[in-house]
Amino acid sequence: MSPRLMWLPDVLHGAGLKVSLVPGWETRGQDSLGRILGVICHYTATPDASRNMPTLDLLLKGRPDLPGPLCQLGLGRDGTYYIVASGRANHAGRGEWNGITTGNTNFIGIEAENSGRANDPWPAVQLDAYHRGVAAILREVGRTAASCCAHREYALPSGRKSDVNFAMDEFRQRVATILGGGAPPVLIPAAETGGRSRPTLRRGDTGQFVTELQQRLGMPDSQAVFGPKTEAAVRAFQRQRNIVPDGIVGPKTWAELDVMRAV
C-alpha cells in the first residue's frame, strides 16, 4: 500500500468542499509518511487579507532553512483546499499529541490562510471548511475528533507555538458533530432560481453568460472564457461587496452584479 495520500482530493471533494490541485502534488513530499493518526491545524500568519492564498508558494517551496512542502493542505480564505503534497511535509516540529511524537510522519498538516491577529477574524466559510475538511480526513483514516489538534496544542515545549487562535474544544465538538452525520454541507446552487435562471459560473466555463459577466466587470477584449484573470476580477469584486471571495459566480454574485448596474 502506498503511503501517499492520493485519496485527499476525492475525500475532501466528497465532503462538499472546494478542492484545488496544486500541480505536482502527486509527487510532492517524501514517501516516508506513516499511517495517518490525526490532523494538526495551523495558520500561515501571513498578514495579507487581500489575497485568497498568498502563502501557497511558500508552502510549496519552503524557506531557506526548511525545505518544502510545509504542509499537505492549504486552506484559502474562501474555504478552498489547496492540495499541496501527497507525501511527508515539514509542518509539525517537536511536540506530542495523544502520546504520538512523530508529527510529520503521522499527522496531516493543514495550513489555513490567516494572520492570527485580532484584526483578522476567521471568515465563516473558511472556518466551516476547516471543520468539514478535518472531519472528512478523520473519517477516512478511521479516527475520532479527539485525533485533531491545534499546532499550539501539539508543540513542545508548550507555548512554543501560537497557532491556531480559535478554541479547539469547540472546534473538535463541531468536527464530532459533522462526523456524526449532523450538518450536511451547504452548496452553491447550480443556477439562479427564478428570474433569468443564470447558471453558476466558475473558472473554465465559456459562453454568452461569461461574456456578460466580463462586460459587467469592465474587462476589455473579453474572450468568453472564464480564465484565471476573470476569476481574480470576480474575487476582487466579491471582496469589495463583502460576499465570499471564491471567484465563483453564483446567485448572490449575480444579484450583486445586478445591483452594480442599477446604480
Next chain:
Amino acid sequence: MFGSRILEVAIGIVFIFLLVSLICSAIREGIESWLKTRAAFLEHGIRELLHDRHAVGIARSVYTHPLIYGLYAADYEPRSSTQPLSALSRGGNLPSYIPSRNFALALMDIAARGTGTHGAANGPTAPQLSLQLARENVLNLENGAVQRVLLGAIDTAQGDMEQAIANIAAWYDSSMDRVSGAYKRATQKLLLGIGLTIAVVLNVNIIAIAHHLFRDDVERATLVAHAESVARDSSFIGGTSQAQYTRARAALDSLRLPIGWDQVRLTPPWDTRLVRDASGSVHPVRELRLWGYVFEPLVGWLLAALAAMLGAPFWFDLLNKVMVVRSTVKPHEKSPEESSDDRQTSSDRQTPNDRALVATPPAQPRPSHPAEAVVEPAPDPDAEVDACDVEADAATKLTEDEELPAARGGVA
C-alpha cells in the same frame, strides 16, 4: 536501537497478554457468579475435612447449624457425591465463604449440645457451653475422626475456651488453603479453555502480532505509550469484572493490531511452483504451507491462551518490571534534552539531525520502483523544525489570486 526494539516488542506482547488475561478472567468471573463454583468447592472441602463424603452426618449438621445456615439462602441441598467436582460445578445457594470462627463455634456447639434444634437444648435450661461439656458429649458428633480432632483441640487449650475455638479454626483454615488451591487449579484449566476460545474467536495470534510490532515502528510506539500509561495505573486491573472486560476490550480495539478476523485475507493454503520434470515439460506443483497456514496460528493462539492462564496480576507485575528495565536501557527517551533557544529563527543552532535534513534537496526524485520507496517510518528526524507561524518577509513571494490553480467542488 536494536535492543530497545526487541524490548518494546516484548512490552507490547506483555501488554496484549495483560489485556487478553483481563478479558478471560472477567469472563471466568462472570461464569463463577452464575454457577457459584467456589461454593461447591468449599462445601466439598468441608465434607472432606469432616470425613463425611456423602453429607449425611456431621457435614449436614454443620451446614444446617444456625451459625452457618444464616450465610446462605434456601435449604441445604448437597450435591450428589458421585458427581466429580470441576471448574463448572454448580454451587447453588451455598455460601462461597464461611468464616473460620463461625465454623469452629458451630462444631463446638454441636459437640456440646447435639445437633437437634428442638427441645431443651435451645431453652433457658440448656447446659452452659463449656469445654468440659463438649468433652463429655463429644460422642454427639458420631464421627470418629472429628471427635479425635475436637478432643485434641480441647485438651491442648487447657481449659481456655477461646484457645480451643482458635485451634479448631486453625485446623479449618489449613484445609481451606487446600480447597482454594484446588479451586485455583480448576480455574486455570477453565481459563486455558476460555483463553483458547477468545484467542480463536478474536484471532489473537501472538506470533503475527509480534511480527507486526517488530516491523511497524509507529504502532509499536503507540502501544508502548499506551502500556506505559496503564502500567502506572494499578486500578486498570481492578474494579468489577464487567468494568475490566469493557476496559480491556476498548484498549484492544483502539490498538489497530492484526487482531480479529475482518483483516484476514483468505488465500489458498498452498504455494504453486512450476517444476520442470525429466522430460522437460513444465507443470505446477502445489506445496502446502504448513507452518504459515496451520502451525503458526495454532501456536500463536495457544500462546495467548497459556498467557491468559497466568492471570492479569501476573502480567501487570511483569509489565511494570519490563518498563523498569526499559527506563534503564533508554534514559534519553525518559528525559529528552530541553533546549531554550528558538530553533526557527536561526539555522546555525540546529542539531546535526536537522542539518542533515536541511541539506536534503527539497525535491527528492522519487525512486523508480515504488516497492523500494516503502521506508520504515523512523521517529521524526526533523522533529525540531516546523513551518508555520512565521511571517513572510519582504523577500517571500506572495501568490496572487491569478496564480492560484483552478478549484472544483462546492457547487451543487
